[in-house]
Amino acid sequence: MNILSHSEENYLKHIYHIAGKERNKVATNSLAERLETKASSITDMLKKLKEKELIEYEKYKGCGLTDLGENIAIQIIRKHRIWETFLVNELNFKWDEVHDIAEQLEHIQSQELIDRIDAFLGFPKFDPHGDPIPNKQGKIEYRELKINLSEAKEDVNYEIVSVNEDSLALLRYLDDNKIGLGSEILILERYDFDNSLKVKIKGKKTINLSEKVTSCIGVRPM
Amino acid sequence: MNILSHSEENYLKHIYHIAGKERNKVATNSLAERLETKASSITDMLKKLKEKELIEYEKYKGCGLTDLGENIAIQIIRKHRIWETFLVNELNFKWDEVHDIAEQLEHIQSQELIDRIDAFLGFPKFDPHGDPIPNKQGKIEYRELKINLSEAKEDVNYEIVSVNEDSLALLRYLDDNKIGLGSEILILERYDFDNSLKVKIKGKKTINLSEKVTSCIGVRPM
């Protein structure tokens, strides 16, 4: 496999994320939206990635990663999350400051480098946003019992274990309201009208959270 | 100043290095050789860099950095040397393994990142090859009394303080012969025929060094 351009690597990574665990077919427009490019540009690149056997693609039918493409995507995600962990744990960046820098660092070409940083950090299992870090072999250990706060039950104590990492505004919002990974959270009330929740963060005041927010928070029963 | 491409940054850096402390005019061909591209490509880029006021350039007369261009070049060199120091000091890479990785890392866009790594390392003054690390303001403190081993005198004890960083073959050669930064070196004999030197490294055997080698080694009297 030849070296891939930053652009090609990004396409693979985003296809992986959009496809999700169920490996759904990825529509041209969903990629265009996520990459903030026009659909016609996506089509161009999909042809190229297919040519390189990194994706499966049929005109008008969407695309999906091949095994090769998926392995590469996972390695990029591994690099992204290890760098984020390094920035937060070692350089004292805040969790909302690291994503953009990691977007650049994830494209540094050196297996040895990322493995040494991994070791330097003590082989962390999760990044600062609670997302699992794939190991060198590409194996990902997902957090067990994790659900979205939006689907959680009342009167059960949960621990916050992850957030949608890419949303800077969300991270700032949570910081501002003293909500973070490890926070203990209890749903006091679910408002059917807009699916918002009144919750109690242990040791803090109660707060109302919109569905937009709760659907981005991963929790696990304690 | 808009963000520069990797390519533009590299041109500035190499112009800086070729021009040297004397800020000599840089010929098109010398850049072409160093960047391993064709002279015509160089001409193209010089026009663009001049347009952006990063270099002074007149047809057939060579080019030189403007203050703006020099500042940017120095910041890239700062990043390169800080990353090399990080790789060697913190991740235990060897001094001959870090240059290529630093060539990539030097283009990461984040003032905050490089300043934090600088702090993390304790604001090192020199990189693993003995080259001075410019500070945040772009000030470079050169090693005093430093001369090339090729110009050093007999019967004076010197300490090795730097090597030409980019030559991988040189670094391997020195490693192989147990010569490194900090080694104490004494010239036993200078052979006029080829300007080679017979030297004694303290605590090691004597060895003959070609002028090619000695001209790449920076030393300081002890």
Place this chain on the structure above:
DNA sequence: ATTACTTTTTAGGCAAGCCTAAATTTATTT
């Protein structure tokens, strides 16, 4: 000063990665 050689620039072209506008295919309504 003319010739020969070297260096540099110009002209024209190519791949990557994007764009707009138009055409085509697929999906949804009537």
Place this chain on the structure above:
DNA sequence: AAATAAATTTAGGCTTGCCTAAAAAGTAAT
């Protein structure tokens, strides 16, 4: 089923950064 709407692809173009071949300018030798 036909009409309409939405999604996707094609066609043609642009910029960046490179290339080769040819022209022009500068330099050195006769």
